[in-house]
Amino acid sequence: MATTTLPPSAHIVVDDRGSGSPPKAIRPGHVTASGAHAEKSETGVWIAVAAISMFFAAFTSSMIVRQGVTPDWIHFQLPRVMYVNTLVLLVSSYTLELARRRFVATSGSAGATTEAAKSLVSKGMYWMYVTGALGLLFVLGQLLAWRNLSAQGLYLATNPSSSFFYVFTATHGIHLLGGVCGVLYVLARLRRTNGVARHSGFGAFSIYWHFMDILWVYLLLLLVFRF
């Protein structure tokens, strides 16, 4: 123990994350409420975004290679419902922002204490439900698109183009359903933390949800131009 610097009783503020400079002030007994948990989850989501981007980049390059290697690619019309789905997903990003505005208004670390704040939080939670429901509606719409395609006789193994269509939409859909689970998780946490959005993983969730949105627009453009 001779080489360690502090008695076990001392508490040091861990308010900056490895600034590299020796600590300037040691304030015993003080703890921060800077919401490192929320930051941590946001870091995690950004890392997940990088991994998911690689995942779809691998599919994309596979598609380009497969399309170029053999001239057996059948071009087909995308089901119209997919454009409606896209609109639904874009609206869900908007409703998510509506929720965020309600939460920002009650951003104190103690949570919603006044009646007005409580009402704002419950409105925010309402918009969260709407966001999740729109997400489900999107997935439902994608299933309709699948039915449309199979009605034309285009199944998973029919042609490389249909194979990639199902692979893209299915893997994106699974990721989006993960986001819908995220809605439920954030809502549960909001109830437990008395509406403190930054301790609920809301920030992390919203990054993920918007990313799913952008990812879908990218995939749609890919499908429009390549199929």
Add this chain to the structure above:
Amino acid sequence: MHDVSSDPAVHHHTAPTGFLRKWVFSLDHKVIGKQYYALALVSVFIGIVLSWLMRLHLAWPAWPIPLLDKLSAVGAPAGVMTPEYYLSLLTMHGTIMVFFVLTNAPFAAFGNYFLPIQIGAEDMAFPRFNMMSFWTTFVAWLFMMAAFFVADGPPISGWTAYAPLSAVGGDAGPGLAMGQNLWAISIAVFCIASLLGALNFISTTLDLRTKGMSLARMPFSSWAWFVTSVIALLAFAVLLPACILLILDRTAGTSFFIPAGLVLSDKLQPHSGGSPLLWQHLFWFFGHPEVYIAILPSIGIVATILPAFARKPLLGPRAVIGSMIAIGFLSYMVWGHHMFVSGMNPFSADLFSIPTLIITIPATILTLLLIGTVYGAKMRFTSAALFCLGFISVFISGGISGFFLAQPSLDTVLHATYFVVAHFHFVMAVASIFGVFAGTYFWFPKMTGRMMNEAMGKWHFWLTFLGVYMIFMPMHYLGLAGNVRRYSAFVDDYAISLIPVHKFITIAALLTGAAQLIFLFNLIWSRFRGPVAAENPWEATSLEWSTSSPPPFDNFGGRHMVVYNGPNEYGVDGPQDYIMQTSPEKARSR
């Protein structure tokens, strides 16, 4: 779960008391690290036994191997393995060793245990993901082991699962029906587990460093785990979609990797237009970074341990970190050098050859800095130090053959021979394992609170060190003599004059494998009978040596560590020749 007013650095969970929560589904990174280590240990002995079986068959192809017919009556009738079953064992040896040993032991096991402690955190950023990551890996392991027990055994397509062989199903040979399905599912599940693990490592490094622990002050092992986790994140995110496409080709009738007009067992395959090369590109885009996932943690471990026994600071610490980052970056540009003879455009081969040669520069810098650190040092020759020096030796031996293989014109001749087997076993497998051994002898006191037996450790080192050279050095000669790899026996052809070399290698492999039992015995014996370890038995500087052995549940017993120095303060003047990272005294002149 998270109290609004609580300190963010405080454990998000309290010490569990129940057996399941404490030892099985534990959220504690230290227990999870040990779980990974145990899984790797079981796997490595399975892998060794598989290599024994293959080596015995290569040297004495007609000898029946006892009990082998019990494992597979079809694959080894009366104990003599068929050529196909040899390939099955080859596949499983490679897969188990690369995924469940070389990825798990240096990266997941030691990284889980020591990354949070070395940066002064109390746990990983996401303990639940961490637990899921191990148990998902375990599920992947179960799927892989199940392949031994299905009707026609494990797949014969190698650890690289080259399409179309891996994609077409049972018509192409034994093990390619259910065995290959289990393989593909296992690897896909392993990808998910590794992604969760990598996410955790990166978040932990970025967000949970304690006060004063700047990136530049992180120990080299933590740097290596950090860089490795970035590589793993991006590499496994590519292998996963590749596995999904492979599984679809196998089960859903798609044609991603299977070309048209393939006739197998007199049956025209119902696929068309797929590209076998596409699989190789996807696989090696993962596969080459995977090589660095295996070796970088060991480089970091050696760079951390060596100065503690040389009693000198590591030479060029910034250059070491820079080289690791450069290797990580370049590892994504060289995958095509595995495909020089695949039928890929020869111009691409030239293009891939250039970054392959460039990546030898940071690797050489690292090696020279390690050697320079040892130069003129009064070494303390412990088992851990010996394995560090052994690491440098085998890394050079394996690296030098890389210069030759990096050139397409030479690789065309050598690629399908034992030369390549020698190269990758030295530079990736043995080097990485030496890093794991060094790490084990070094950190065992911290992990268990007891010292390992040094006499046994030194016997283990010398037998292993001489053993691996006896096994893999002659393989260069075999390769240059034109001895092809992946063949099960050389009974009636030009290679018959090389059989004595194969017999020598087999005997060396049996002895070297047996020498690992000394290590296993030492591990178990020392755990219960070894002398009790002090807090800092090696007089090392990093944070894990500032806490008790083994560390308490929250790593530092409620203390929040403050870091004032880098990890490299060895060989300083004064009553003790090193400065702990937690010591507020300034670095003195050397």
